[in-house]
Amino acid sequence: MILMVEDDPLLSSLLAQKLVADLLRVVHVQSGEEALEVLKRDEKPDLILLDIRLPGIDGFTVLEKMRADASMTKIPVIVLSNFGEASDLERSKQLGVLKHIVKISLTPEEITGVVRDALGQKPGAAPAK
Numbered sequence: 001m002i003l004m005v006e007d008d009p010l011l012s013s014l015l016a017q018k019l020v021a022d023l024l025r026v027v028h029v030q031s032g033e034e035a036l037e038v039l040k041r042d043e044k045p046d047l048i049l050l051d052i053r054l055p056g057i058d059g060f061t062v063l064e065k066m067r068a069d070a071s072m073t074k075i076p077v078i079v080l081s082n083f084g085e086a087s088d089l090e091r092s093k094q095l096g097v098l099k100h101i102v103k104i105s106l107t108p109e110e111i112t113g114v115v116r117d118a119l120g121q122k123p124g125a126a127p128a129k
Contacts, residue, residue, distance in 0.1 A: 015049070
């Protein structure tokens with residue numbers, strides 16, 4: 001399962017379509033609070049796509065809370081952000097982010113390619129368990 005935390009409805013819809021076409025299950029939420037609620041469930045995601053600028057709790061706060069919880073420290077996170085400032089990149093690195101993607105630098109197809117690479121999956125193949 002991919003947890004997508006993204007408040008942009010157009011981008012989240014495009015990414016969800018691409019990921020579902022690759023036979024991935026996507027749970028989409030639009031805020032940091034909703035992400036933390038999903039993460040409290042027994043089933044943990046295989047990967048999180050996390051926007052930084054969110055309504056309410058921002059993505060960095062979500063990451064800090066995740067890293068403080070032993071049951072979530074190993075969940076890989078790919079940050080999707082409109083900002084690629086050095087301070088944001090450094091903070092992502094410090095919080096153990098797998099990759100920090102500036103949204104405008106990649107197409108939805110390229111972003112889903114990064115997700116597949118992170119999961120070790122080929123397009124259209126069932127996710128490895």
